[in-house]
Amino acid sequence: MSSFDVEETLAKLSLPDKIRLLCGLGWWHTEPVPSAGIPSMRMSDGPNGVRGTRFFNGVPSSCFPSSTGLGSSFDVDLARKVGEALADECRAKGAHILLAPTVNTQRSPLGGRSFESFSEDPNLNGLIAAAYINGVQSKGVSATIKHYVANDQEFERFSISSDLSERALREIYLKPFQLAVKHSDPWALMSSYNRVNGLHVSEDKRLLEDILRKEWEYKGMIMSDWIGVYSTAESIKAGLDLEMPGPTVMRGRAVERALIAQKLFPSDIDARVRKILELLKRAFASGIPFDAPEKGADTPELRQLLRTAAADTIVLLKNKKNVLPLNTGIKKLAVIGPNAKAAMTSGGGSARLLESWTVSPLEGIHAWLKEAGSSAEVNYTIGATSHKYLPLLNSLTYGDDETNGGVLQFWNEKPIDDFMSLNPKLEAPRKPTAWSCSSTVTNIFLIDGVDSDKVDPSCYIRYVTTFIPDESGDWRIGLNVSGTGNLFIDDKLVVDLSTNPPPGNTFVGFGTAEVSNVAKGLKAGQKYKVEIRISNIELVEKGLPFPCWGGLRLGGIKVVDDEEALNDAVQLAKDSDAVVLVVGLNHDWESEGFDREDMELPGLSNRLVSEVLRVNPKTVVVNQSGSAVTMPWIDEASTVLQAFYGGNELGNGLADVIFGKVNPSAKLSLTFPKRLEDVPSYPSYGDKGQELGKILYNEGIFVGYRGYQIKNVAPMFPFGHGLSYSNFQYSDFQCTPISSDGEGKFTITFTIKNTGRIDGREVAQVYIHQSLSSLPRPKREMKGFVKVALKAGEDKQVKVDLDREALGFYDDRQMCWVAEKGKFDILVGASSEDIRLEGQTKLNETFTWTGL
Known part of the structure; x- marks a missing residue:
């Protein structure tokens, strides 16, 4: 509807309809007013992929490299192409608004969401963001730059006050937003959760109106972060157009009361609604249907872009002995490490999605050598585990049709008296299910994807699947739930999370800690019945800020003696001509919702690297992380790659670099310090150095490389560092x-x-x-x-x-x-x-x- 007239539509809306438009409809839509020709706009996360409207059982999506990787490419053309591809997937999923990019400044490598932003440098951050936004909006999809502003840690993120000087605010933290507004004009902007110098951003008129709209002449719509509105009249007066998600908490009837009290006036409501309608006019012009069915995207061009992006975001940190590129004529190649066999595509939280496919480093290396006609023998061993939570059992769980997955059943009432009992009767429940569905993954967060007309949030859930181990031996099986629950294998209780379940950080802070036990003597290829029973009633009674039907996370791994695994890796490395050793973090360690406790690689990773380097100097160490980690073995390593999180095609992209099809060209978009104490923000970060609900930005403008240089502190690898196979x-x-x-x-x-x-x-x-x-x-x-x-x-x-x-x-x-x-x-x-x-x-x- 290219003829949609904002002022004409605004004039014919009733006041109740205008108030209705000030808040979202559920998690991913704006409110419609059909009588005025106003449909519901659709939104989707996130920075490295388009999830669509569901966390649970959504349409699979393309996952691009993490933003720190894209920033490290220093490639504005690549950023624009990634934006264009994301817009294509938005169109396939019927989304008018992409909730990205993130441009918060990386004060510390401990930031849980550091991987979501492009750089510690405001110039690089803002210009890569502008190219990304221009790519997205060239296809008629609105980008949403976020989280405005100084939202740089996860600890107490809803309440913490980022206390900083005006100069630091302007030069470091506002600057990437300013550059993006100047060079790309994002059509939407998301305010942050936190306070700045004592006042929540969502009600800070100086930040939203005086600086953003008046000084910078920003014309777009401003929405809140999810549950990031804490006032009614104040947020509307400050210029916050849209409260997300719905149903409203701070608007609706509260706005009506504020109007009666003359804390608000109809002109205030009109100003906010006008911005929402202006974005709606762009949505009409895009041609993207409203309330469209969601589809995936998969073309040869998209696959090549994902592979190119994966390779072009890898940084060659060291190549002292010219080990790289590896010769395909090699006879015996060892692939070792906890990140080698699994595809670590992205960080955690709202950036996570169900990838349409993945390629692990091990798979990429195998495929590359096969295509090259190489007769190299490739052998793999894990060497050391690095999981924070046990690895998901997605590929080892099966439904009745022998495809990957399991079945979820829901009851609105307790089906049998001892449903959660430690000694349950395992016959079929007496009451019929309210609803059921299947799932292909064993990490299930039921904040959507459930038929809310049939299932109450206060519900009981049974998850049933068949577990088929791929290795014989003892297996450690673990469970996290949102609510309370128990896990049974072949009708025997293995994990009890119904008796005083320990709290944890899973499921955006509403989940339990992981509890695990060992299932002994399992045999490869044999079928084992797994049943998980969950009650969501206790969680609902405690109160939730959004609808949730519960959740479960089922993980497992064959029990491996740490010393035995390390010794096996050392022996394999010793017997091989070369080694590709893949270590790092994953989405359990770097995620929205919490910050990292330190910069260390988990488990015995560092010892594994040192021991392998000792027996085989022709070792390529690959680190995967969204931000900096310590590398105590760095002086012994001749060859090191920083791979970040590479998305769907991370394995193929890595292989392209290792074997020389792609000459690496990325450079670090953030400094890698030798130790945490050298970081300019130390110790005033996260739960350290805070003072009565505020965190002091005591480094001022000397963030990132600026701080190391002013103090003459040598980092491990400086900002902008990256080598090539050329000179x-x-x-x-x-x-x-x-x-x-x-x-x-x-x-x-x-x-x-x-x-x-x-x-x-x-x-x-x-x-x-x-x-x-x-x-x-x-x-x-x-x-x-x-x-x-x-x-x-x-x-x-x-x-x-x-x-x-x-x-x-x-x-x-x-x-x-x-x-x-x-x-x-x-x-x-x-x-x-x-x-x-x-x-x-x-x-x-x-x-x-x-x-x-």
Whole structure:
């Protein structure tokens, strides 16, 4: 409906209808008003994939690499292509609004959602986000930049106050949002859960109206994070258009009462509804149907983009002995590690989705060698376990039709007296089920996907599946539930979570801790009946902020003696010509809802790496994590790759890099410190250093690499670091004078030459420093970057245009941006520490500005 008229529609809406529009309909839709021609817009998470409208039993989705990986590509063209592909999947799933990208600044590697943001640097963060947004919106889908602002930890995320200076707020935390607004105009923005300097963002008029809408001239719609509205009149007056999710908690009848009390006026309601209708006009123009059935996306072009993205987000940290690329003529290759056989596609929380397919590192290596016609013998062993929760049993559980999955049955009333008993009667329940369905996964969170017309939230659930082990031996089987529950194998109680279940962090904080026991003497290929019985009644009685029918997480692993597993790995490494050792974290360790406790790799991972390196120096260590980890073995390792979370095609992308089909070109979008104590935000982060519900951003503007440089603390790997199978030479630096028209425009040029023997790509980074200024400034600030493709022996002249953004700082004495006259050092480097060219330019007169 291209003719949809916002003002005409607004004028004919009744006040009750307007109030209704101020809150969502359920988790993923806006409220419709059919009588006024207003349908319901659909939304979907998230930053690395389009889940659709269901956490449970949704349509499978493409999973792209985590945002820290995409940021590390330093590739705005790739970011735009990823955005376009996400928009295509939004269209397939009937979604008008994508709840992404995330651009919160990474203050600390401990942040549970660090993997969701692009970088610790505001310039890189904002420009990659802008390219991503432009890609999404080029297909008529609204992007939603989030979480505005200073939402940088998970600890007490609904209430914590991020206390920081105006200068730090402007230069570091608001800057990526500002750049994205300037270069991409996101059609929607999501406010954050937290407070900033004492006031919740969702009711902060200065942040939402004065800065965002007036100073930056932002025209889009502002929605809350889910259950992130804590007031009625205040949030509406502040400029928050839409409360999510529905049904409303802070609006509805409360708005009617505020109008009676004249805390609100009809004009306040109109201002909010107008923004929702303006976004609806874009939804009409997109041509995406309303209330459409959800479909998946799978084309050869999409598969290639997923593979390209996986490879192009891998950082070559070390290649000291030129072990990489591996020769396909190798005879015996060992693949070892807890992240080798399983595909760790993404971090946890709202970023998780049901992948349409996955390729693990082990699978990718096998496929690559087979396609290359190699006769190499590939052997695998785990070496060490690294799970926080037992690995899911998705691939080892089967329904009656012998396909992967299990059956869920629901009762609104207790079916038999001893349903949850430790000594149950296992005959069929006497009462008929209210509803039933199947599931292909063993991690089930029932906040959607349940027929709410038939099943009450206060319900009893039985999950039944057949478990077929792939290895003989003792198996440790574990269960987490949301509610209370018990697990039986062949009618024998194995796990009791109905008697004083211990609380845990699963299911967004509403789940139990994992409780496990050993099932002895299981045989590979034999069928075992698994039954889980859950009561959701106690959870509902405690009170939930959203509808939930319960949840379960079933995991298991063959019991392996730690020392035996490590010794097997060492022996295999010793007997092999080369080793690919894949370690790291996973979505259980890095997730929305909680922060990491430390930077360590889990279990015996570090010892495994050290022992394998000791017996086979031709070892490629691959680390998978969304943020930095410590590497106590780094000096012994000659060859290290940082793979982040690579999405569907992580295994194929990794194999492409390992065997040289792809020359790595990514560079770290965040600093890897040697130890946690070196992080600029330490110790004022998470539950450390907090003071009466607030966290002090005591590092000010010296976040990330700025903090290491100002304190002369050497990191393990600096921001912007990343190697190639080629070598690059920089020369011929030139810089034009700075314009005197108040725009501060100037241009630098230089030449890059590929002096290696294979084609490659180099990311050149431009840093600025002003030594004499009225306020302290970082030693270096990255203000530009460019990615250049060069054939072997080729050279190209590179041009980088800069303006006042590169010169200015925020002066909180004058409450404006200032570019002070004087000399500016221009540094061009292969990283923040590897500076190849230096020059100077001069600003003749000081000038100030506000806005974009």
